[in-house]
Amino acid sequence: MKQGQVPTLKEIAKRLKLSTSTVSRALKDHPSIGLVTTMRVKKLAEELNYEPNSRAIFFKQQKTFTIGVVLPSLSEAFFSTAISAIENKANEENYTVILGQSLDDEIRELKILETLKKHRVDGVILSVSKNTTNFDFIESFQKANIPIVFFDCVPDREDVHRIVANLETGMLEAISTFVSCGHNRIALINGPGNLLASKEREEAFIKGLKTNGVKVNKEYIFHTDLSEKGNQEAMLELISLAERPSAIICFSDYVTLDVMKFAKEKGLVINQDIFFISFANFPIWDHIENKPMASIEQFPGKQAEKAAEILFDLVNKGKTETESYIIYPSRLIHLDKP
Amino acid sequence: MKQGQVPTLKEIAKRLKLSTSTVSRALKDHPSIGLVTTMRVKKLAEELNYEPNSRAIFFKQQKTFTIGVVLPSLSEAFFSTAISAIENKANEENYTVILGQSLDDEIRELKILETLKKHRVDGVILSVSKNTTNFDFIESFQKANIPIVFFDCVPDREDVHRIVANLETGMLEAISTFVSCGHNRIALINGPGNLLASKEREEAFIKGLKTNGVKVNKEYIFHTDLSEKGNQEAMLELISLAERPSAIICFSDYVTLDVMKFAKEKGLVINQDIFFISFANFPIWDHIENKPMASIEQFPGKQAEKAAEILFDLVNKGKTETESYIIYPSRLIHLDKP
């Protein structure tokens, strides 16, 4: 079945008794090659189904036309949206996307990054794992001249390119909404404390309460490790409070799913005994009953697209003065009544 | 910032006044190189952060250690599960995964495949777009010596490697379940007629009805193009029938989501007026009220893993007598009562 080797320039040259350079030129309509020769070459190339070996070309050009994209998990809608946006941009630029899922595991993330470096990708787009604490790889990529653009979950340092959502805008809208519905016992189930995003949520939460004249009650702020168990525990603590909150803002829609389920098991009625708003805007809320009142959209597509844009600026034009910190406001999306 | 070029063998050789081959050997502990030299080389390599350029190595070896994976859409849980499995297998084999989403668009799918071929991937795993009718690319990949392994949505021809779920087993279980609950007006909302999987579902459906002694009523079989509109139309027709079915088997969980929503809008109560079972086993059913009675699991992870396994057999060992048609039984998963 071995299909006789894939044709090369050399092969064509040999058959036509020409030099590879002539063939190479003929194939790209170089003006200095005679019409007849050009035709002969093209004809044979056609017959042999010749296709230039991009790997060889890239090798010569010292580029791979490949970017790496490392995300925590594709099963989250947020990230599948993001990768689609990146893929589209990459296609436009005739780039190819190598994918890696960190599964929020720092070791795994690092291993993927190493592989990408080994494969000499031209650049990397990275949404950092929720458990990553060591960012030494940034230096190592700098040394290797491989630009990295971070989005969504980004390191807390200023010397890197970052695209994030401003979580404050959405948070403020969320609190205003709750308050205008008469809630004043508003809780936050936040993500892991080490995350920049968690800090931002908390700050925005407190600011929002103050702005709306609601007393800040530290008892109403909980953290979860994002596991189902962690989510349930946070919720259990919340509903065990003497003054049970009537409204809860959750770190993400996935937390909300767990938490709502747990609340129901405990006999609470969603959107009656207790109200939710969460981050991410899960696409199938519309198909679900007892969904949150609203969801805070962080525009993963937009973030990722911008990340790709900046990366290609860096890669193609070698720009170094590209914008390096871009913030998109998040926005509250009201979900229709079921 | 240009970090002085990435170090190469040549660079090390020059600095140490050695030949590149000596350096190359020293770096891989070739026994014929003197201990001293080896040490010196390793030391400098370390200092310079030398990393072998895999692209050059691959180029020489005429391999890319890269496989292409083309899927309809990452946002479907089925496929995000699949790609995770593939990624893991690929990692084990020190392969890298280039991703492409066809979005069920034949043109786009073809373009992705062309790109992969241009990039000279060592192999491809493909779950065909639901709208693909032209399979000429198979020949073109054969000519290029790039093996393709299909899974889940596969072409209806025998000369290719395919991994699929046997839809019959799950379908039979589904019908038995319905029948044992007293249903005898059972409908099928099937996918597009051109799909092999649709044909199989229909055959299995009819067989299942017969086996269970239920009269086959062609009026109860509908097709949808899988758009929300198409799904709703199918449902509308079904519930407009004089003898409205009491149980419906749906092509996929996504169809079911649409259809259940529509049914509710029409005043029907799920799991009371009308019951559902669907294919795919959507992971968050457990968080949803009014979910289907059961879901038919097609084991995307298993399918994809096997696809990867076979592909690597083909790629690494050049095996040509690998199993070429593998079928995993699908299975009914009962969903807990809410």
Next chain:
DNA sequence: CTGTTAGCGCATTCAA
């Protein structure tokens, strides 16, 4: 033990 050479597929500079 170490160096020289050739070659992977292609583009390109320099010569003819």
Next chain:
DNA sequence: TTGAATGCGCTAACAG
């Protein structure tokens, strides 16, 4: 108008 030679980074066969 065409060809020969070179090199991208690395490995390996062949010489010393």
